[in-house]
Amino acid sequence: MEDKPDVKDFLQLETRIVEALKGIYDPEIPVNIYDLGLIYDILVDDDHAATVTMTLTAPNCPIADDILLNVKESVEAIDGVKSAHINLVFDPPWSKDMMSEEALLELGFL
Secondary structure, eight states: OOOOOOHHHHHHHHHHHHHHTTOOBTTSSSSSSTTTTTTTEEEOOTTTTEEEEOSSSSTTTTTTOOOOHHHHHHTSSSSTTOEEEEEEESSSSSOEEEEEESHHHHOOOO
């Protein structure tokens, strides 16, 4: 009988993914993509494949490919993640209401 993966391990892995995402910045905005509210969901399956559902501040973002590649490479570099899939969505559309309090404060909205 095969052991089921430990829920605690998945939570720790998701926490490490969040920390990695907090190290990625849009070069035009001095706030990381996580606190900007660009990350909608993080899922890690039983095979340790991560899926990050995210958006961009604008659909025509000129550095979209760079950001998506950076997210994929950063998540795949985490010990315990076997692969990463980035699911780019524009629904719901991003708005500044999705930003963390820290981001709002950093950008002078609070």
